[in-house]
Every structure is written in C-alpha cells, then in structure tokens.
Amino acid sequence: MSLLQPARRPSLSLRLTLFFAAASTAVLLALGYMILRAVDRHFMEQDAALLEGKIALAQHALRSARSVADLAALPQKFDDSLIGHHGLVVAVIAADGSRLFASRDMQVPESLLAPEAALPEAEFEHLAHAGHAANIRTAQLSAWQTSAGNFRGLAVAMHTGVASMAPVTLIVATEISHHTDFLREFRVTLWVFVACAALLTGLLGWLLTRHALLPLQAMRRTAAEVTADNLHFRLPLADVPKELATLAESLNQMLARLEDSFRRLSDFSSDLAHELRTPVSNLMTHTQVALSQTRSAEEYRDVLYSNLEEFERLSSMVSELLFLAKADNGLMVPRHELVRLEDEMRKLFDFYEALAESAQLTLQVEGQGAVPGDGSMLRRALSNLLSNAVRHATPGTAIVVRIDDSDGTHVQLEIENQGETIAPEHLPRLFDRFYRADASRHRSSEGAGLGLAITHAIVVAHGGSLAVTSEDGVTRFTMRLPAPRP
Amino acid sequence: MKILVVEDEPKTGDYLKQGLSEAGFVVDLARDGKDGLHLALSEDYALAILDVMLPGLDGWQILAGLRRAGRDMPVLFLTARDQVEDRVKGLELGADDYLVKPFAFAELLARVRTLLRRGSKASEGDLLSIADLELDLRRRRVTRAGQRIDLTAKEFALLELLMRRQGEVLPRSLIASQVWDMNFDSDTNVIEVAVRRLRAKVDDGFPTRLINTVRGMGYVLDAP
Numbered sequence: 001m002s003l004l005q006p007a008r009r010p011s012l013s014l015r016l017t018l019f020f021a022a023a024s025t026a027v028l029l030a031l032g033y034m035i036l037r038a039v040d041r042h043f044m045e046q047d048a049a050l051l052e053g054k055i056a057l058a059q060h061a062l063r064s065a066r067s068v069a070d071l072a073a074l075p076q077k078f079d080d081s082l083i084g085h086h087g088l089v090v091a092v093i094a095a096d097g098s099r100l101f102a103s104r105d106m107q108v109p110e111s112l113l114a115p116e117a118a119l120p121e122a123e124f125e126h127l128a129h130a131g132h133a134a135n136i137r138t139a140q141l142s143a144w145q146t147s148a149g150n151f152r153g154l155a156v157a158m159h160t161g162v163a164s165m166a167p168v169t170l171i172v173a174t175e176i177s178h179h180t181d182f183l184r185e186f187r188v189t190l191w192v193f194v195a196c197a198a199l200l201t202g203l204l205g206w207l208l209t210r211h212a213l214l215p216l217q218a219m220r221r222t223a224a225e226v227t228a229d230n231l232h233f234r235l236p237l238a239d240v241p242k243e244l245a246t247l248a249e250s251l252n253q254m255l256a257r258l259e260d261s262f263r264r265l266s267d268f269s270s271d272l273a274h275e276l277r278t279p280v281s282n283l284m285t286h287t288q289v290a291l292s293q294t295r296s297a298e299e300y301r302d303v304l305y306s307n308l309e310e311f312e313r314l315s316s317m318v319s320e321l322l323f324l325a326k327a328d329n330g331l332m333v334p335r336h337e338l339v340r341l342e343d344e345m346r347k348l349f350d351f352y353e354a355l356a357e358s359a360q361l362t363l364q365v366e367g368q369g370a371v372p373g374d375g376s377m378l379r380r381a382l383s384n385l386l387s388n389a390v391r392h393a394t395p396g397t398a399i400v401v402r403i404d405d406s407d408g409t410h411v412q413l414e415i416e417n418q419g420e421t422i423a424p425e426h427l428p429r430l431f432d433r434f435y436r437a438d439a440s441r442h443r444s445s446e447g448a449g450l451g452l453a454i455t456h457a458i459v460v461a462h463g464g465s466l467a468v469t470s471e472d473g474v475t476r477f478t479m480r481l482p483a484p485r486p
Numbered sequence: 487m488k489i490l491v492v493e494d495e496p497k498t499g500d501y502l503k504q505g506l507s508e509a510g511f512v513v514d515l516a517r518d519g520k521d522g523l524h525l526a527l528s529e530d531y532a533l534a535i536l537d538v539m540l541p542g543l544d545g546w547q548i549l550a551g552l553r554r555a556g557r558d559m560p561v562l563f564l565t566a567r568d569q570v571e572d573r574v575k576g577l578e579l580g581a582d583d584y585l586v587k588p589f590a591f592a593e594l595l596a597r598v599r600t601l602l603r604r605g606s607k608a609s610e611g612d613l614l615s616i617a618d619l620e621l622d623l624r625r626r627r628v629t630r631a632g633q634r635i636d637l638t639a640k641e642f643a644l645l646e647l648l649m650r651r652q653g654e655v656l657p658r659s660l661i662a663s664q665v666w667d668m669n670f671d672s673d674t675n676v677i678e679v680a681v682r683r684l685r686a687k688v689d690d691g692f693p694t695r696l697i698n699t700v701r702g703m704g705y706v707l708d709a710p
Binding site: 159213305308309312315318319320346350351352353354355358376379380383387390391451 | 540586588589590638640662666667668669670671672674675676678679682683699701703
C-alpha cells in the first residue's frame, strides 16, 4: 500500500443507496402522515354525527320539561335514551355552575364549564340542520382525558322548557379510547413499515447501482491488463449501457492512438538500429581490412576519408535525432517573429539555384503570406521540402510554390513537383522517421530519411499541419500555419 | 598564438590538442575545471575552448571566473547538449561562440580563426587577390590574368569568402551559413554544386587550380 493515502473518495453506490433510502422514506412518511390525518378526521366525523344525534335527543328532553320537577326526572329519561351507547356521557350544568345532571363517573373539564366555551343554541341548530356538521367537528369539539378514559364532546348552551329558568349548558361526550388505541397501533405499524421500506429500497438501490456499475468493473479489469505488449486490447462494447458506451469508445480510441504511436516508436527503434548498423559495419570492416596488412600512406588516407564520410553521416543523423527528440519532449519552443514566407522561399531558391539548374529545374513562387514563427526553424522546414522536391522532380519541369493567405486563420503553402507518383500506401507514413517510399533507394544519395520528419515536427511545433498528396505524376506538400493575430 | 583547451574527455582533449597544434597554435590542455581556471588566470591565452560539463568547475564557472578577473579573451564553448537556455546562458556570461558535439574539426578550426581575427582589425581593402585572381569589392568585378569573369551575386559572395580566408579549409556548413544564411545541415549537395560552378568559371582554362576540395572537410582557396 502506498504511503500516500488517496483523498477520501465518495462512493457512488453508497451515495445512490442513501439517496434512494432517503427519498423513499420521505415519500412514505408524507403518505403516512396524510393517512393518519384522514383516519383521525374520519373518527371525528363519526363522533360528531353521534354527538349531534344525542344532543338533539337531550335537547328535546330538556325542552319538554315544563317544571323543575320534570327536570328532576331527566336522569331517568337520559339513561333510557342513552342506553345502548356504551361510553356516552351527558351533563347538564345550570347557569350558577351547579350540576343538574351528570352521568356516572363523569368528570367535566374546567375549560368546558366556562360560558363562552358553549356553542350557542341557535348556532348549533344552524350547523346541525344546514348540513354544516363539519364545522361542528373542527370548531367546537373538544377532547379530554379522565381516569375513565378519553372523551370527545360538545357543549351547547340552551333554554329548558321551564320558562323562568336561566339557560343551561348541555354537555354530551363519547368515549374515544378505541379510536386513539387504533391510531396508536396504526402509527406503530406505519413506522415499522416505513423503516422496512427504507431499508428495502436502500438495498434495492445498492443492488441496482452495483449492477449498473458492473460494466465499469469489466472496463477496469480490461484496462488493468493493458501493457505495452498487448495494446491491441479493446473494451467490449456489446454489454455496455448507452451512458458508458461513449466512455468506452473514447478509451478504445485512446488505446488505438497509443497502439499506433507505440508501433511507430518501435518501428523507429528498429529502423534506428538498422540505420546505425550499416555505417558502423562499413567502418568496422573497412578498418579491419585496411589494418590486415601494411599499406601505403595513400591507401591509409583513402580509408580515413572513407571513414570520415560515414562519420559525417552518423554525426548529422545524431544531430537530427536530437532535434526530433527535443521536439518530442516539447523542448522546441519556436520564437515568434513575423516570417514572410515568400522572402524565405526566395532565399532558399538562391540556395538551391545551382542544384536546380544542374537538374534543369525552374523554381517559382506565387502569392505571399506571413506567419508568426521562428525564422530559422521555418527555413529549415521549407528547405527540407524544397530539397525533397528537387530530388524527386523530373528534369526539365518546374517546382511551384504557392502561398495563400486569403483564409484569415491560416496561411497555406504548397510545394508542388512533377515526378513519379508516390503510391497511396506510403503517403501516411512519409513523415515517419527513416521512412522511405522507395525501400531500394540507396541511402548514400540522400540524408538519413529524417528531413520530412523534421519538417513535420517544426510545423507541429508552430501549431500548424502538414499534408501530402500525389496524383498523376504531381506530388504536392501542403503546409498550413496559423496566421498572425490581427 | 596560445590557446587553452579545457576538456575532460581524454580522446577529445588529445585530438583537439593535436589538431590545433598542427594548425599552428600553441595549445595547453587542462583535464578539469580547477586546473583550467588556474591555467587561464596564470598564463596569457589568445583564446579559450571550454567544455561545458567538467569535473570540479563547469565551463560556465570558468568563464565567470575569467570575466571577474578581467580576462576578456574570446571563449568558445563545446557542449553535448543543445538547449536554447544553455546558449542564452553562455551568451549572457560573455561566451563568444558555441559548438555542439559532434562537430567537424574543420568547423572548429574555422570558428577559432574567426574569433582570433575578430580581435585584430582585418584588412578591409577594396581589392582581394591571390595569384593572378583579383576581386574588386567596390566595383563588384572579378578578373583572372586580366580576363573579366562574370559571376552571380551568390558566386561573388562565395568567392569573396574563400579569398578572405585563403589557405583555410572552409567546411560546407560554414559556407552555407556565411553565404546563404542557412544555419543547418542540408541533406543535399547544394554547396558542392555551387562550388563546382564557381570553379568552372574561375579555374577552367587556367593552368593552376585555385579552388580545391579537401575531401571530407570542405573547400580551400590556395595558390600552389
């Protein structure tokens, strides 16, 4: 294990699991709350309907009493009318606070005894008969608890049948313990259910996430197997869900690019070894043969001259490889001065004039354009292209350079020569190091095969691009470099 | 003229000493930085050739030590590394020239002569001549044995370079750089063709050849 612990990373499956559980818990809690409310309301409605009927009965009894004696007989009446209603209690309180009647064991809460707590008779009639029972429930029902149980009741102020008597308060209440018990049990059940559901959705979420992330695990395993030796590995796209397919494709494209670069690199290594082996073996055998017997000074000199030529080739190859290595490592940072391409071309034409004339070639430049860049590097890049064109042009033809800066973003430079068409399969690899379209071409007739690679590296370092086409005996290199910013 | 060479690589040091001695210079060779600086301060040299990477003191430190002591002889650096920062650093410290290994010995010799000539004012006459060849800088005219020779501008510049440095072997890279301002190796035989054409105009039809090829090294203008 590494000493450097990676920073704590949040787990995707943990987060998704927690999110699922929290969301389902919240939804179920809200649902449970609404159900509880609805049941509670339903019970209240039942109670209200019951109380309403009983109050009407009691009112009728109170109104029909014409004397105090009639009132004294009320308990008997009430008991008769309320029999069969288990848990129903009735109390009649006189204006002076004395109890005219009370069911057995009835304890009336103080709050209901206050005169303002009682619903005026007219209002009760209005509510009860106009179908406003709901208003009674919410506004006037009160609940209380006594040693005998839980009660819900209603107080109504009313006149009795005794004309001389002050209004009394009629209180009717019903025992609601079975309701509260039911609600308590229901609440417990609901809690258990919500907890279980939260756990279950969490678990399901976890399983689902794991399952959804399985392709990632597979990709991870494949990626872990990729080494320099088996860059041909590709991530399987068949079982990958749509969301991950683009990622897998990008990774596959990355692998393809790596494989290509790596192949070029290993080709380059073997080419390099081959390029070095030939001159080194020449040097060795030539020197050994020369030393095998005594020779004249003239002969020794010849050997040294011949060696010198090989050394020079090796030396320039090393310099060019170093230049390319610098470009590869991003160490080649071009300066940015304004370089007039047509001027550079004319200077190069001066340089190549003698060579072109001896090959009966004419050199032409058309158009103009300036780019920001490193003059000496760009000259080297153009020189390589021009020398390549001179080398492969058919004698008696023209090498034409066209510069076009009409496109505002890029300046384009084409170098065109007439000569043998390069086969299409060679074109993409023409800028590879040591690559020669004609494998049989003798190496001594030209450089190490690094010129176009160097040109390519310089153009890329300038943020440009280099392309080549070859058709019907016309080979054209096209260099595009960013135009100067206005 | 005395030249100091500070180079720790044994073979390089030996051949530099031999080559420069045979070119007519008196050469002292130091194998590490401390000896090099000590020699440079105790003797009087016309030029110092310093390797950058040295045991003890590196080339930059020797140069700094020299300049601190008020020695202003030209200094040429040899290095295996070719980094822009190195060049900038060298030039800031007051180095006069810079050669990247591997280099051609002819190139080194040519640069050494250039640096040594810089000190003494070269004759800037209007007329350069060797044997029966004359080059008139002011009138841009070349004659050989009294006969007018027509040259293109670049041929004139090439001949002027060869005549100014007559007797010196000039490597192709130096010619490309001085005449055409091309500071890199071309993979073509451009210089060869250009010299051949100049030679055809200057030497053909005359009994003595003035422009000579030194195989594997370059070209020299010399009267036999």
